[in-house]
Amino acid sequence: MDDDSKGGEQPRRRVRADAQRSIDTLLAAAAEVFAASGVDAPVREITAKAGVGAGTLYRHFPQRSDLIAAVFRHEVDACAEAAPALSAQYEPVEALTRWLHRFAQFVAAKRGLKAALHSGDPAYSSLPTYFRKRFVPVLSELLDAATTSGDIRSDVVPYDLLRAMGDIVAPDDHGYTQRMITLLVDGLRYGTRRTQPA
Amino acid sequence: MDDDSKGGEQPRRRVRADAQRSIDTLLAAAAEVFAASGVDAPVREITAKAGVGAGTLYRHFPQRSDLIAAVFRHEVDACAEAAPALSAQYEPVEALTRWLHRFAQFVAAKRGLKAALHSGDPAYSSLPTYFRKRFVPVLSELLDAATTSGDIRSDVVPYDLLRAMGDIVAPDDHGYTQRMITLLVDGLRYGTRRTQPA
């Protein structure tokens, strides 16, 4: 849209080193606090944990929603980027399973953000799309690999699996989540030529 | 569970007339404010509209969530109780259609509460159950009547229809909502012996 923004994602002026430090620290602190106390946690709690002043926070994230959205994107990215490494290191189904566990961890951490995302606030309207755009390809890749190798069936819609995960994850009961993931993956295996449980 | 609660729903002591007035006024005011500004609307806005003091509100609804839950239940009840009258007055499909419109109105009003309901706050955990327990029988009755008279098909799960409604309703676009309800009902009609659109 802007005719001078052809180049890239970097803002016009380079961010100063100390500013970047503050941003990183804040993002990390906010992620922790949000996960622990939800998005309504006091701002002071975040600034305290980050060891910065309130002014610093508001300089970089003028609206509270800016911080929330940034944390969300940051965690989505981190989770999505974990996939390739798993694919490279493990065989398809194992990689898929491990990534699902990683994703469960993401969902659990995102619990505090959940309320905000569904609030209808236009500031967050782009996040579900981001979530989908980012995760569907990743999961598709993992599923495809496992399908190609003949380990799982091929009629599963990636987004359905993501939603199912969202419903399954119980932040307070790690064991339950683990068991359900196992169950899901076993379900995926059903009907392949290698149907062979213990 | 409690051995002394066999009797009924009335609290042990009768509420005074002025107290009941305050409660009703507050409920009405809160419903309006929540619908307009969401559940995070300032408490003062509600007390102002109701013409009562803050103390009065907190006397009857010690926690903010108590007020929210009360409003929710109140509106659920109102909507559910509208069904019998419609059934008595109109033929099955017409009654069903009219009630769906009524339900759409409820969902639109509940928009402000939506965020709270999905927040995971234990104070609201019982509300979805209440929603379901109250609405599923009502809708089942309406559907059964229309099925018996042969106007609609019989393979529709009431709760699915409720969910679909929740997704369809666009508080800002009344026309759209209306059209979608029509479409849904037409869909229900499909495959009956009276398949006969205009």
Place this chain on the structure above:
DNA sequence: CAACAATACGGAGCATTGTTCCGGTTGGCA
């Protein structure tokens, strides 16, 4: 009908939290 005890009422006041503002400091560049 009158007086009284229980209950409810209003709204000022306190505590908490979001947000702004500004004097001092730091980082990057000439």
Place this chain on the structure above:
DNA sequence: TGCCAACCGGAACAATGCTCCGTATTGTTG
């Protein structure tokens, strides 16, 4: 090295949830 824009911390302000208590209303009893 020296300069200036950018950044930092945190005090101060504003908005809001919630409590407290003196006053008013209700329902009952004699």
